[in-house]
Amino acid sequence: MPRIDADLKLDFKDVLLRPKRSSLKSRSEVDLERTFTFRNSKQTYSGIPIIVANMDTVGTFDMAVVMSQHSMFTAIHKHYTLDDWKLFAANHPECLQHVAVSSGSGKNDLEKMSSILEAIPQVKFICLDVANGLFGTFCGIRETRRAKFPEHTIMAGNVVTGEMVEELILSGADIIKVGVGPGSVCTTRTKTGVGYPQLSAVIECADSAHGLKGHIISDGGCTCPGDVAKAFGGGADFVMLGGMFSGHTECAGELIERNGQKLKLFYGMSSDTAMKKHVGGVAEYRASEGKTVEVPYKGDVENTILDILGGLRSTCTYVGAAKLKELSRRTTFIRVTQQHSTLFS
Amino acid sequence: MPHIDIDVKLDFKDVLLRPKRSTLKSRSEVDLTRSFAFRNSKQMYTGIPIIAANMDTVGTFEMAKVLCKFSLFTAVHKHYSLEQWKEFASQNPDCLEHLAASSGTGSSDFEQLEQILEAIPQVKYICLDVANGYSEHFVEFVKDVRKCFPKHTIMAGNVVTGEMVEELILSGADIIKVGIGPGSVCTTRKKTGVGYPQLSAVMECADAAHGLKGHIISVRPKGRGCQTSGLSAVHGSFDRGGSGLLGSCQLEVGSWDIAERAWEIHAVPTVLLTLQDGGCSCPGDVAKAFGAGADFVMLGGMLAGHSESGGELIERDGKKYKLFYGMSSEIAMKKYAGGVADYRASEGKTVQVPFKGDVEHTIRDILGGIRSTCTYVGAAKLKELSRRTTFIRVTQQVNPIFSDVS
Numbered sequence: 001m002p003r004i005d006a007d008l009k010l011d012f013k014d015v016l017l018r019p020k021r022s023s024l025k026s027r028s029e030v031d032l033e034r035t036f037t038f039r040n041s042k043q044t045y046s047g048i049p050i051i052v053a054n055m056d057t058v059g060t061f062d063m064a065v066v067m068s069q070h071s072m073f074t075a076i077h078k079h080y081t082l083d084d085w086k087l088f089a090a091n092h093p094e095c096l097q098h099v100a101v102s103s104g105s106g107k108n109d110l111e112k113m114s115s116i117l118e119a120i121p122q123v124k125f126i127c128l129d130v131a132n133g134l135f136g137t138f139c140g141i142r143e144t145r146r147a148k149f150p151e152h153t154i155m156a157g158n159v160v161t162g163e164m165v166e167e168l169i170l171s172g173a174d175i176i177k178v179g180v181g182p183g184s185v186c187t188t189r190t191k192t193g194v195g196y197p198q199l200s201a202v203i204e205c206a207d208s209a210h211g212l213k214g215h216i217i218s219d220g221g222c223t224c225p226g227d228v229a230k231a232f233g234g235g236a237d238f239v240m241l242g243g244m245f246s247g248h249t250e251c252a253g254e255l256i257e258r259n260g261q262k263l264k265l266f267y268g269m270s271s272d273t274a275m276k277k278h279v280g281g282v283a284e285y286r287a288s289e290g291k292t293v294e295v296p297y298k299g300d301v302e303n304t305i306l307d308i309l310g311g312l313r314s315t316c317t318y319v320g321a322a323k324l325k326e327l328s329r330r331t332t333f334i335r336v337t338q339q340h341s342t343l344f345s
Numbered sequence: 346m347p348h349i350d351i352d353v354k355l356d357f358k359d360v361l362l363r364p365k366r367s368t369l370k371s372r373s374e375v376d377l378t379r380s381f382a383f384r385n386s387k388q389m390y391t392g393i394p395i396i397a398a399n400m401d402t403v404g405t406f407e408m409a410k411v412l413c414k415f416s417l418f419t420a421v422h423k424h425y426s427l428e429q430w431k432e433f434a435s436q437n438p439d440c441l442e443h444l445a446a447s448s449g450t451g452s453s454d455f456e457q458l459e460q461i462l463e464a465i466p467q468v469k470y471i472c473l474d475v476a477n478g479y480s481e482h483f484v485e486f487v488k489d490v491r492k493c494f495p496k497h498t499i500m501a502g503n504v505v506t507g508e509m510v511e512e513l514i515l516s517g518a519d520i521i522k523v524g525i526g527p528g529s530v531c532t533t534r535k536k537t538g539v540g541y542p543q544l545s546a547v548m549e550c551a552d553a554a555h556g557l558k559g560h561i562i563s564v565r566p567k568g569r570g571c572q573t574s575g576l577s578a579v580h581g582s583f584d585r586g587g588s589g590l591l592g593s594c595q596l597e598v599g600s601w602d603i604a605e606r607a608w609e610i611h612a613v614p615t616v617l618l619t620l621q622d623g624g625c626s627c628p629g630d631v632a633k634a635f636g637a638g639a640d641f642v643m644l645g646g647m648l649a650g651h652s653e654s655g656g657e658l659i660e661r662d663g664k665k666y667k668l669f670y671g672m673s674s675e676i677a678m679k680k681y682a683g684g685v686a687d688y689r690a691s692e693g694k695t696v697q698v699p700f701k702g703d704v705e706h707t708i709r710d711i712l713g714g715i716r717s718t719c720t721y722v723g724a725a726k727l728k729e730l731s732r733r734t735t736f737i738r739v740t741q742q743v744n745p746i747f748s749d750v751s
Contacts, residue, residue: 207346226538
């Protein structure tokens with residue numbers, strides 16, 4: 001007999017934050033920077049804990065340059081060569097503290113990552129992304145640790161339950177990526193039926209991680225600045241965004257013009273497009289689990305960044321949090337059936 | 346760990362009003378006028394408690410001229426100069442009792458408010474507006490305004506929860522504006538994730554506001570009256586229609602009878618009022634807001650797009666439009682604050698609404714709708730509507746089959 005979990009799991013759209021009494025006079029007083037010391041690497045990091053996803057459309061060097069000006073973070077996608085990295089490091093040394101090198105669990109990936117980290121020692125973060133299950137993730141973490149990077153901070157995922165978070169932290173990861181299938185170009189839920197509502201996943205995983213002095217990233221599912229605020233309110237230490245950063249000047253890919261409309265390509269990392277580009281096609285035994293979309297061109301990412309940070313500051317003043325760190329302690333979620341007025345949408 | 350409130354909070358679209366037996370012969374018998382005595386200003390007011398919002402596209406003098414003919418109220422936006430106010434006051438002395446002057450918490454706003462109220466003593470209402478009614482700063486501001494104007498009736502907001510309604514009333518406000526993010530051109534929920542479904546907010550805030558003066562009338566339809574079936578016999582003609590068949594309905598009848606009796610016992614003038622702001626997209630929503638316990642209902646989007654609304658008439662592809670935007674939108678911030686500051690995001694949108702002609706038709710539509718609501722639930726007066734209200738929860742409001750056509 002299958003077991004049914006009777007508790008209702010929640011998504012961002014199912015809740016709103018309840019406003020609370022606040023002594024803040026203006027949203028300009030809100031401090032969005034956080035400082036973390038990671039459990040296994042023992043490294044300390046300060047910055048605004050929003051991360052550009054390591055997808056090859058958004059996790060670009062161009063994006064990293066703008067993000068680092070706001071002390072935000074970029075997980076650089078894994079398809080740049082060692083030479084690309086060296087050039088970037090030489091031109092933008094100030095960015096290096098705010099970027100991570102990505103790798104899958106394959107041997108080639110890990111070797112390339114090693115060579116990048118050796119060549120550019122200022123890069124202190126590793127983002128391990130493994131499509132084929134947790135076993136690969138564990139191997140990736142162990143191998144990375146054993147292979148000469150004990151002091152690098154490792155982000156690893158993706159999981160959605162507390163016990164998996166604990167296992168990953170205990171096996172050597174510092175920051176756990178939380179989210180299976182919530183992304184805008186992810187079709188895992190329709191293709192496999194597997195998934196977990198993102199807000200509940202964040203709340204449960206944050207609890208497990210923080211118990212061990214580990215950290216989590218809420219990865220996926222944010223469609224607007226309000227969702228980013230809800231992820232932080234739910235206990236996420238970092239929030240990773242893909243779709244919200246897509247369609248900008250700094251994204252990879254050509255600007256397409258059709259019917260007078262400007263568009264940019266955005267696709268999931270398990271989509272047909274990505275697999276054809278990087279693996280030579282979708283293997284027969286698997287289905288593509290991502291889609292490819294053309295998103296309207298949104299101009300420079302700077303405006304989007306200001307919009308997100310402004311929204312977050314406003315959230316903090318509404319619930320009376322002077323610092324982003326206090327947001328989850330000040331959060332009461334109420335359950336709703338409708339988010340906003342549809343009169344003019 | 347964040348806290349999760351498990352109760353689902355409701356919006357207007359989640360409920361309908363349950364019809365009840367009614368002795369009213371025609372909707373023309375329904376009296377929509379209400380009289381209030383305010384808690385802190387000690388002033389009295391009589392009129393139909395619907396207010397045009399103090400947005401610069403809606404809260405205009407032109408709107409006020411029409412609304413006051415129907416004894417509706419206008420919260421005039423804060424961007425008129427003292428001279429414009431004086432001119433309006435001298436030409437339209439009859440309207441002044443149905444107007445409020447608005448102010449934010451900035452010192453220049455407040456100075457202008459002082460000048461207007463000094464120059465035109467017939468204006469007795471102040472509408473204090475801040476994006477976030479939860480800041481201690483705003484509470485202090487309300488106290489200061491109360492000190493300066495002991496006899497003016499103060500509307501303040503916006504908030505969405507009972508404890509803040511109480512705090513603002515105790516700080517000197519008379520009427521509390523309820524609602525964060527429900528407005529049609531408000532994007533606060535998208536930009537910040539903060540908000541509260543409007544029907545639940547109204548019910549909870551009305552309860553808190555009315556409770557401060559000892560009223561125990563609750564508009565919650567269920568769960569109170571199990572021991573009171575005897576009372577329904579006392580109020581024999583009242584609302585037993587259709588309910589004899591179902592036990593649960595009888596419970597509802599019982600609870601209304603308790604409310605009825607409580608009302609009779611505590612038959613003092615209503616002193617504390619909840620004013621409900623935004624989120625109404627049709628006359629039915631206005632009726633639901635009153636049914637939930639709102640004393641006043643403030644309208645923005647529904648009054649936009651008329652001849653009396655602010656802004657230019659635009660013509661495109663043979664269709665006429667008017668601009669309508671939230672007061673935190675980019676366009677409003679550019680107009681009045683010189684642009685959106687770097688540290689904040691715009692929290693409003695700008696839309697072009699189809700031109701709807703004179704606002705008089707829309708007013709008649711709204712008032713006709715509420716009269717009809719009252720006859721459906723058997724309320725001879727608007728004042729009785731919330732006592733006669735039973736909300737039922739629904740998942741679909743209207744038949745969508747022709748919604749594309751319109």
